[in-house]
Amino acid sequence: MKLSAPSAPTPPAELDKRFDPRSYEPAWQRRWAESGIFRAEAPSRRPPFCIVIPPPNVTGKLHVGHALQTALQDLLTRWRRMQGRNPLFLPGTDHAGISTQLMVERQLASEGTSRREVGRERFLERTWEWKTQYHGSIRRQLDLLGASCDWSRERFTLDAGLSAAVREGFVRLYREGLISRGEYLVNWSPALDTAVSDLEVEMKSVAGKLYHIAYPVEGETERVVVATTRPETMLGDTAVAFHPDDERYRHLLGKAAVLPILGRRLPFIADPAVDREFGTGMVKITPFHDPFDFELARRHGLPGVSVIDHAGRMTAEAGPEYAGLDRFAAREKVVERLRAEGLLAAVEDHVHNVGHSQRSGEPIEPLVSTQWFCDVSGMAERALAAYREGRLRLVPDTWGKTWENWLSTIRPWCISRQLWWGHQIPAWYDAEGRCWVAKSAAEAAALAGTDRLTQDPDVLDTWFSAALWPFSTLGWPEDTADMRTFYPTSALITGHDIVFFWVARMVMFGLHFTGEVPFAVVHLTGLVRDAAGVKMSKMRGNTLDPADLIDEYGADALRFTLSSLDSPGRDVPLNPDQIAGYRAFGNKIWNAARFALARVGEAEVQADVDPRGLAVPERWILSRLSRVAAEIEPRLEAFRFDEACNRLYHFFWGDLCDWYIELAKVALSGEAPRPRAGEVLLTVLDRSLRLLHPVMPFLTEELWQRLPGHQAIHPQTICLAPYPGREESWESAEVEAGMEILMQVVTRVRGLRAELGLPPKARLDLFLDPEAPAGAEGTAAPMSQPTLPAGSFLAEQEPLIRFLCRVESTTFGPAPPGARRDLVAGVEVAVVAGSDGLGEKERERLAREIDRLAGEIARAEERLADAQFLAKAPAAVVAGGRARLAELRERRERLRAGLGST
RNA sequence: AGGCCCGUAGCUCAGCUGGUUAGAGCGCUACGUUGACAUCGUAGAGGUCAGCGGUUCAAGUCCGCUCGGGCCUACCA
Numbered sequence: 001m002k003l004s005a006p007s008a009p010t011p012p013a014e015l016d017k018r019f020d021p022r023s024y025e026p027a028w029q030r031r032w033a034e035s036g037i038f039r040a041e042a043p044s045r046r047p048p049f050c051i052v053i054p055p056p057n058v059t060g061k062l063h064v065g066h067a068l069q070t071a072l073q074d075l076l077t078r079w080r081r082m083q084g085r086n087p088l089f090l091p092g093t094d095h096a097g098i099s100t101q102l103m104v105e106r107q108l109a110s111e112g113t114s115r116r117e118v119g120r121e122r123f124l125e126r127t128w129e130w131k132t133q134y135h136g137s138i139r140r141q142l143d144l145l146g147a148s149c150d151w152s153r154e155r156f157t158l159d160a161g162l163s164a165a166v167r168e169g170f171v172r173l174y175r176e177g178l179i180s181r182g183e184y185l186v187n188w189s190p191a192l193d194t195a196v197s198d199l200e201v202e203m204k205s206v207a208g209k210l211y212h213i214a215y216p217v218e219g220e221t222e223r224v225v226v227a228t229t230r231p232e233t234m235l236g237d238t239a240v241a242f243h244p245d246d247e248r249y250r251h252l253l254g255k256a257a258v259l260p261i262l263g264r265r266l267p268f269i270a271d272p273a274v275d276r277e278f279g280t281g282m283v284k285i286t287p288f289h290d291p292f293d294f295e296l297a298r299r300h301g302l303p304g305v306s307v308i309d310h311a312g313r314m315t316a317e318a319g320p321e322y323a324g325l326d327r328f329a330a331r332e333k334v335v336e337r338l339r340a341e342g343l344l345a346a347v348e349d350h351v352h353n354v355g356h357s358q359r360s361g362e363p364i365e366p367l368v369s370t371q372w373f374c375d376v377s378g379m380a381e382r383a384l385a386a387y388r389e390g391r392l393r394l395v396p397d398t399w400g401k402t403w404e405n406w407l408s409t410i411r412p413w414c415i416s417r418q419l420w421w422g423h424q425i426p427a428w429y430d431a432e433g434r435c436w437v438a439k440s441a442a443e444a445a446a447l448a449g450t451d452r453l454t455q456d457p458d459v460l461d462t463w464f465s466a467a468l469w470p471f472s473t474l475g476w477p478e479d480t481a482d483m484r485t486f487y488p489t490s491a492l493i494t495g496h497d498i499v500f501f502w503v504a505r506m507v508m509f510g511l512h513f514t515g516e517v518p519f520a521v522v523h524l525t526g527l528v529r530d531a532a533g534v535k536m537s538k539m540r541g542n543t544l545d546p547a548d549l550i551d552e553y554g555a556d557a558l559r560f561t562l563s564s565l566d567s568p569g570r571d572v573p574l575n576p577d578q579i580a581g582y583r584a585f586g587n588k589i590w591n592a593a594r595f596a597l598a599r600v601g602e603a604e605v606q607a608d609v610d611p612r613g614l615a616v617p618e619r620w621i622l623s624r625l626s627r628v629a630a631e632i633e634p635r636l637e638a639f640r641f642d643e644a645c646n647r648l649y650h651f652f653w654g655d656l657c658d659w660y661i662e663l664a665k666v667a668l669s670g671e672a673p674r675p676r677a678g679e680v681l682l683t684v685l686d687r688s689l690r691l692l693h694p695v696m697p698f699l700t701e702e703l704w705q706r707l708p709g710h711q712a713i714h715p716q717t718i719c720l721a722p723y724p725g726r727e728e729s730w731e732s733a734e735v736e737a738g739m740e741i742l743m744q745v746v747t748r749v750r751g752l753r754a755e756l757g758l759p760p761k762a763r764l765d766l767f768l769d770p771e772a773p774a775g776a777e778g779t780a781a782p783m784s785q786p787t788l789p790a791g792s793f794l795a796e797q798e799p800l801i802r803f804l805c806r807v808e809s810t811t812f813g814p815a816p817p818g819a820r821r822d823l824v825a826g827v828e829v830a831v832v833a834g835s836d837g838l839g840e841k842e843r844e845r846l847a848r849e850i851d852r853l854a855g856e857i858a859r860a861e862e863r864l865a866d867a868q869f870l871a872k873a874p875a876a877v878v879a880g881g882r883a884r885l886a887e888l889r890e891r892r893e894r895l896r897a898g899l900g901s902t
Numbered sequence: 903a904g905g906c907c908c909g910u911a912g913c914u915c916a917g918c919u920g921g922u923u924a925g926a927g928c929g930c931u932a933c934g935u936u937g938a939c940a941u942c943g944u945a946g947a948g949g950u951c952a953g954c955g956g957u958u959c960a961a962g963u964c965c966g967c968u969c970g971g972g973c974c975u976a977c978c979a
Binding site: 226229285286290398402405409496497500531564565573578587592596642650661665759856863866 | 904907908913914916921922933937942944978
């Protein structure tokens with residue numbers, strides 16, 4: 001495990017002034033991979049941490065949604081690695097049955113052929129070629145992102161091991177009676193020519209028609225009117241139903257209607273499921289082409305008639321007039337005929353929901369077909385219990401209700417698909433049509449007593465293998481070291497769009513096959529949208545390709561952007577401007593390091609720093625660093641990547657760059673040396689880079705390798721350096737409070753200069769009067785220690801103030817008349833600038849500010865006069881209010897003085 | 903039909919267990935090439951926190967309703 005030298009020509013060489021992620025990102029990914037530091041150990045003494053990747057489809061390239069999840073998964077993995085755990089980020093891909101098959105079929109079509117023409121074997125060869133190609137591009141993209149995957153453990157849902165796991169799972173469920181084959185009403189996609197599961201049906205609101213059709217009553221002159229949106233299905237009617245309490249129709253019980261066109265006898269049925277309010281309250285029953293009717297027919301033992309076939313065409317049963325017609329053409333023809341016969345009572349516009357095939361888009365055709373089903377009701381109950389008992393945590397927890405709702409109303413899962421690309425169902429049929437389920441043809445032959453068997457041609461739903469993923473990838477059903485070391489896995493991060501497709505099924509299968517929830521916690525991310533919040537889609541042309549974004553902004557900037565946008569329960573609007581903003585942050589970090597490397601002389605990174613004997617700026621930045629470090633880990637634990645990122649960003653840019661590095665300039669230039677300033681700067685930089693590394697792995701490694709003395713932290717790589725935490729001994733409320741006042745004073749002086757319209761170089765004399773009048777203590781930044789009053793603190797730091805404000809002189813004490821003055825943090829800040837008095841604009845501004853203050857003072861006074869408030873509010877709040885009022889009044893006085901003085 | 907989420911500055915979003923001065927980034931304005939950084943600096947403008955009602959000494963924050971937007975689940979023909 002050796003890491004070669006960094007890419008810099010000579011070690012702590014000067015940094016290029018140009019910040020260019022492309023110059024180091026690919027090089028580091030290569031170096032890390034070569035050094036083997038991402039390989040997990042099994043067994044290991046270190047505590048495990050495991051994330052299995054939600055396997056991308058080998059259909060195509062990764063999109064930004066993948067980039068988001070990968071960024072977060074890798075963030076956690078790298079963080080845990082730095083904490084000394086034994087992390088496994090397990091990569092892999094999914095064969096994605098329907099999608100991939102469609103892609104290859106499209107390819108064949110463009111060559112003027114089809115899958116039927118080339119045959120199953122050749123088709124599968126072609127699909128494997130496809131897989132190889134796209135797998136390569138997925139791998140490249142994960143590398144570009146900096147994913148610290150253990151590629152030695154990579155899996156594919158159709159590889160030998162996973163295929164064995166799938167057969168094992170199927171056979172077990174079959175033998176337990178949870179998988180069975182039967183003829184049921186299923187969701188049929190005519191375009192895909194396969195059955196699909198309920199989840200693959202997308203309900204769309206469609207503006208259609210509601211046809212009112214008169215059915216004669218047998219042997220009577222009476223007619224009943226039924227309402228339907230699909231008149232063509234009437235050819236498959238076998239009954240007519242109404243609500244048992246519906247007086248309008250009760251007399252019809254025991255009688256029958258006559259189906260127009262075909263003349264079939266349709267008994268009247270009373271069933272409470274019928275809605276009396278809808279249409280006429282009389283409903284035609286088509287058991288084989290409507291789920292509602294199918295259920296009702298089962299309850300009443302009614303037969304069914306199939307009038308629509310797998311291609312969506314009318315069957316012979318529909319009658320010679322319609323056989324062979326497409327269902328929609330048949331609809332027109334049926335309506336025409338009814339109208340001609342005077343049986344069309346009415347046609348009205350009707351908006352209703354129609355199931356569409358998620359993959360191919362056409363309306364789903366409910367029809368009866370022989371398929372394999374998995375009874376998941378028991379598993380669903382256990383998945384529910386796991387959630388309720390806290391063995392499974394959903395983040396954010398708002399998903400709990402959805403979880404409960406879906407699992408408690410779950411129905412059998414149709415797991416067979418009439419496709420070729422996938423796991424062929426391990427069931428064989430003998431000459432008599434008997435079915436033998438086994439893990440192999442040989443085993444089936446042994447069971448059947450003959451090898452004259454034919455395997456079921458269908459394949460399993462892609463999600464069946466996906467449901468086994470967290471343990472099949474670790475070697476299940478074998479008792480492997482990986483399984484013992486890493487299962488159950490630590491966390492799952494995936495998009496909320498597949499919570500049912502995938503997450504729920506993994507939990508169900510995990511509990512069933514391993515007895516454990518496959519992951520302790522699931523973080524459901526939002527969907528990535530474009531800058532305007534619109535869902536990305538190829539059709540809209542608003543997709544962003546991660547590879548392009550990485551090329552333009554660098555992987556670190558993309559990772560930081562995505563991580564900081566992942567706030568709970570929200571979608572992720574990705575705006576390239578924002579990525580550019582975080583690339584600028586990278587540049588900022590780069591230049592901070594460049595400054596340090598150029599100025600620290602012989603200083604080196606220290607594993608620890610004793611704050612005793614350090615000057616205020618050094619003590620301050622160490623204190624700030626400790627506080628920020630303390631805030632990061634709890635946020636990562638809670639999947640609040642957004643908060644962690646924001647804190648790091650503001651610490652680095654705000655505290656470190658804006659203030660500390662400015663303060664360090666005087667010390668490092670030799671103008672006013674301070675003890676160990678260089679050492680502190682390097683140490684703060686080292687720890688900041690380590691804190692940032694899980695989010696921005698490349699930049700932090702590139703810079704960290706150049707920090708003199710970084711070997712004291714880790715000899716090889718920042719990837720394995722310890723993740724910094726809190727350093728209590730570095731913290732000082734006193735120093736932070738003092739610095740807070742200093743910063744406010746400096747900011748106010750700069751403000752006064754700008755307000756007076758003075759050029760930066762214009763001479764300015766500063767007067768500070770910290771002997772704030774009574775009542776002005778307890779401001780926004782109260783001096784917590786009486787040992788360090790504002791006055792002496794500011795006096796001690798006078799050279800820094802002079803430097804930061806660029807003033808000629810600082811005088812402690814009351815300002816002379818004519819000075820422009822203000823009050824901040826209990827300190828009067830006044831400047832005397834040459835001879836010019838206040839300009840008209842400035843007078844107006846001041847007057848407005850004084851007005852605004854008057855309003856605030858009035859409100860504060862009113863509140864403090866309220867007996868209820870005084871009695872009920874906590875003492876601290878009341879005291880704070882009083883102090884604030886005093887400060888407001890005092891500030892108004894100063895401003896008035898400044899205004900009147902001209 | 904049921905459930906969930908959202909409506910805060912021009913844009914995209916933070917805002918933890920309610921505390922009075924609501925933040926960030928981008929954009930905008932003015933000034934600025936002071937040797938880390940113009941992928942920058944300094945200062946600034948900009949919000950009746952969708953609306954109404956309630957709880958409370960105190961509401962962006964809690965509760966109810968309304969309006970607007972999005973998502974998910976669902977066998978009303």
